[in-house]
Amino acid sequence: MVKLSYRNPVVKRMVSSLTKIWIFYIVLSILAIYATAYALQKYTWLVARNVEILKVQSSIYNHETLRLKEDITNTMQTLQGVQDKSNYIVNIKESIKGVLEMIPDSITIQSITIDYSSLTLKGIVPSKQSFELTIQQRLDSIFENSHVEFYPLSNGWFSFVSINSSVLPFIAKKVN
Structure with a gap:
């Protein structure tokens, strides 16, 4: 066999190993971007769901607060009525006692x-x-x-x- 070159033959590839590394990192970056976008989308969905739940809870608490305020108002009115009646009874008692004393x-x-x-x-x-x-x-x-x-x-x-x-x-x- 005749040798025409001073070098030994080397296998030449279509894509060099440096290009393979670049392609690997580009694909890895794209996957990382999609994974981050998916995680953010899920997180946004969870936050929106929690916001809806908190709105419903807030509505329930507001309704409960209004009901308790009405109960407090009704109780205060009842208490005032009882106090007025108590004062009236004491006045009547004293007046009847006065009538009986002046006979x-x-x-x-x-x-x-x-x-x-x-x-x-x-x-x-x-x-x-x-x-x-x-x-x-x-x-x-x-x-x-x-x-x-x-x-x-x-x-x-x-x-x-x-x-x-x-x-x-x-x-x-x-x-x-």
Whole structure:
């Protein structure tokens, strides 16, 4: 065999090894970009889903807050009503006590009936004027409706029945 070259023959490839390295890194970079884009897309989807969940929770909490505020308002109104009724009852109690304390010795009380919103007095009085001047004025100032009837007795005195009622009850009903 004849040798025409001073070098040994070398196999020549179509793509050099340096080009193969460049192609490998380019493909690797493209895959990394797609993987990052996919991860960001998934992360964005998860964040959007969490935002929707948080909006629903916020709506629920806002609704619950409004309901609790209404409950607080209703409770405060009920409490105010109970306080007003309590003050009214104390005032009625003091007024009735005052009426009973100012009954003169000449008037005889036979019975006192106190109902939920009414007071009934029965007794004997020497004259209509003595009852009206001593007790009736005080009863008129306490109750919305006050009515008295006199019945003459054989000795010249009068038997009376005084019925007094109020719109608001001043004695609480017993609940069984």
